[in-house]
Amino acid sequence: MSLEIDTLDRLRRNHAAWRLLCSNHAPLIASFLYRVFIEPNVRVMPAVDLTERLEDELFALRERDSEAEFPLSAAEYLNDWASMDKGWLRKFYRAGTDEAQFDITPATEKAIRWLVSLTERSFVGTESRLRTLFSLLEQIDLGTETNPMRRIEQLEAERDRINDEIVQITRGEVPLLQETAVRDRFQQFQQLASALLSDFREVEHNFRQLDRRVRERIALWEGSKGELLEEILGERDAIANSDQGRSFRAFWEFLMSSQRQEELTEQLQRVLALPAVAQMQPDSRARRVHYDWLEAGESTQRTVAQLSQQLRRFLDEGHWAESRRVMQIMRSIEAKAIEVRDHPPEGPMLEIDAIGADIYLPLERPLFTPNTRPKLADLVPETGDVEIDTGALFSRIHIDKAALKGNIRQALASRGQITLQELLLAKPLKYGLAELVAYLQIAHQGAQTQGFEATVYEGATDPVRWITHTADGSPILREARMARVIFSRPL
DSSP states (O other): OOOOHHHHHHHHHHOHHHHHHHSTTHHHHHHHHIIIIITTTOOOEEHHHHHHHHHHHHHHHHHHSOGGGSOSOHHHHHHHHTSTTTOSEEEEEOTTOOSEEEEEOHHHHHHHHHHHHHSOOSOOOOHHHHHHHHHHHHHHHHHTOOOHHHHHHHHHHHHHHHHHHHHHHHTTOOOOOOHHHHHHHHHHHHHHHHHHHHHHHHHHHHHHHHHHHHHHHHHHOOSOHHHHHHHHHHHHHHHHTSHHHHHHHHHHHHHTOHHHHHHHHHHHHHHHTSHHHHHTOOOGGGGGHHHHHHHHHHHHHHHHHHHHHHHHHHHTHHHHOOOHHHHHHHHHHHHHHHHTTSSOOSSOSOOOOOOOOOOOOGGGSOOOOOOOOOOOOOOOOOOOOOOOOOGGGGOOOOOOHHHHHHHHHHHHTSSSEEEHHHHHHHSOOSSTHHHHHHHHHHHHTOOGGGTOEEEEEEEEEEEEEEEEEOTTOOEEEEEEEEEEEEEEOOO
16 A cells, blocks of 8 residues: 555544544553453453553553543543544454443444554664575475476475584584574564564454345345355355455464464473563463464454354245344345434434333232142052063163363373373273263363363364263264364363
């Protein structure tokens, strides 16, 4: 994008990041939102908690300055920051709850991170960035080379360099990075890790905008469902197949590998233990930055799931909408709401009558009716020698969930994480499908209070096998294919 005068003037008037920097309360907004959302990597915060924290902030500022500096309440400031003309916060309601939630917008995060870049840094590294640039160029050159001979020459040169380094280490000459180089590279790692979290919020914002446009089209659509679905799915595929969508999908598949997560955890522990890195006093969240990536990625995946849910609801509309008049009223309300969204009318928009109490008179209640007691016939039971199989009385299976949780904790005692398939190879199923369902129920309950965490990765499937027996005692091998379940230790 070229920075023409008209372009910059349009950004100054319309972009939320520019409006934030020009606001009179920009220092308060940027400082507060950075400490609440960006620094601890909080994606969503309930309105009650956010209002309480802002109230404490305003109280301290009013004690230091004056009451006239911040005359509004914390709730009024938050609603103002989330209004259409500001766009610094996103206020929404999760499905199944009436409590408001807040999240910062990508424009706000961009403005705050730009302000962070203005602060002075005690150390500015350039050598690692130059090496990164050369490495990226080499990857592009090698990955796009179509000449097999030249590609083989490049790989052989890389092999010779590695062999020379192995010979050098074998002689006892181990090349080590100097402390300056270590600090340079770790600083670049922190910057890229922080920028990656910011990119997640922008990707989620793009999918959320698509979900919003889908809802608008459904509310105003008058044609057939097939035409609307073709248009919506085409736009969703355009985003998923774009450079941004493909890059996010490749990143998610790479990060969801249990081997990669274990490597990241071990490498982070070794790097943070280095004296040169410890002197920099890195943020405590650097130790679990890959878990922050997972959390941000899951939030993006949930946004995509909401889009799919909205499409399913649209397809199922004909099954539950028995009254066309009700649907017409709902559509008209949605259409009117979209019309007044950008220019809401002044004053009250809706009035309802006072809520009245339902009155029930005491004599309207039915009288008590006693239950009829059964009469038993006076018969003498007859005895006999009939043999009855009582095995069914003792064939019920009891699954001890405490023992299954103990198996998970015992497996995680020696490693950072384990899949359900690996766990069942070490601890085979004794009671078949019932025991497997118990493991899935434990994973679904979330297990923060149980000493471990559970994640379901739908991008891969794992086979689970167990042996059952027929009535005559013959063994039968059973197999179930399911999404990968990963148990991990919380940091």
